Amino acid sequence: MTKTAARPLLTLRNLAFGRGEALSAPISLEVSPGKILTILGSNGRGKTTLLDTIASILHPLSGDICRYARIGFVPQQFSTTLAYSVLDIVLMGRAREIGTFELPKPEDEAAAMKALRRLGLEDLADRDFRRLSGGQQQLVVIARELAGGAELLLLDEPTATLDLKRQETVLSLMESLAARGTGIIFTTHEPLHAGLVADDALLMLPGEKSLYGSADKILTPENLFEAYGVRIDAVAGKGAGRLISDFEIRRGNLPQP
Incomplete structure (x- = not known):
């Protein structure tokens, strides 16, 4: 069959x-x-x-x-002027399940905390989202999309x-x-x-x-040089590998002030 x-x-x-x-x-x-x-x-x-x-x-x-x-989108930057906690932000990913004018149910909070734990963020659940670093904020938004079942x-x-x-x-x-x-x-x-x-x-x-x-066919040194103009001596394979960028640093090329 x-x-x-x-x-x-x-x-x-x-x-x-x-x-x-x-x-x-x-x-x-x-x-x-x-x-x-x-x-x-x-x-x-x-x-x-x-x-x-x-x-x-x-x-x-x-x-x-x-x-x-179902698509979940995590942009480079996500900001808010409101005093949402980290848990509040992640619960926003449950909007489809919670419904309009309803409060989160225990299963919604459980899903949100599970997503935070997967990223090692459970200790930040009650923190003000605005007080986090940019990197931490992006991880929280990833957790939001995971909680939403993307x-x-x-x-x-x-x-x-x-x-x-x-x-x-x-x-x-x-x-x-x-x-x-x-x-x-x-x-x-x-x-x-x-x-x-x-x-x-x-x-x-x-x-x-x-x-x-x-x-493995696209990420070759030749193709990456065409894309970036930098020579790549080695490209990683899926699961393991290393990458060496052959930068050529030149002095004295900046325009005079």
């Missing part, structure tokens, strides 16, 4: 995206349950704009987005403001979630992180070009 392949959580077909004009040639890709897709590229290539489009914050310029899953997580540079230990925590969490069937799309400027956890990669290149495919 032939085993039927799982339906993708997300499919993009000839998607053109941007804020007024397209930032890339049309893109086609899909994310299946349990798979991790990384998006890399230098600043201004449209990584965040693409996530905003997938999350329905922006409308596509053309092409199709087929969403077959089947596809969109993470915009989830390790950018974290110390090394927290980076390892988030990367390990991605692997753990994927093993349970959650799909993940994350942007990063760290090819090492991409190589460690990603199954597939979308590499945004100059000239509105992009490369998409399995991470």
Whole structure:
């Protein structure tokens, strides 16, 4: 008996995206349950704009987005002027279950605390969210989406403001979630992180070009040099590896004041 392949959580077909004009040639890709897709590229290539489009914050310029899953979006920054506790923020992820004008039930608080524990944040549950560091705030927002039962997580540079230990925590969490069937799309400027956890990669290149495919085929030194203009001597493989960037530091090239 032939085993039927799982339906993708997300499919993009000839998607053109941007804020007024397209930032890339049309893109086609899909994310299946349990798979991790990384998006890399230098600043201004449209990584965040693409996530905003997938999350329905922006409308596509053309092409199709087929969403077959509950999507959770974790932006680079999330702020509030109100005195919400960390637990309050995470409970916001339960909005679909709680309903309008209803109070959180014990099972909602249990789900929120479970999400905080997964990220080692349970001791911060009663803290004022505004008093946390930027890295801690981003982890809390990840916990919010986990508490809401997201089947596809969109993470915009989830390790950018974290110390090394927290980076390892988030990367390990991605692997753990994927093993349970959650799909993940994350942007990063760290090819090492991409190589460690990603199954597939979308590499945004100059000239509105992009490369998409399995991470081990896309994250090559040649392709990364085209994307960043920096030579990469080694690229990590999924689960283990190392990365050496061959920076060439030149003195005396700054303009005179």
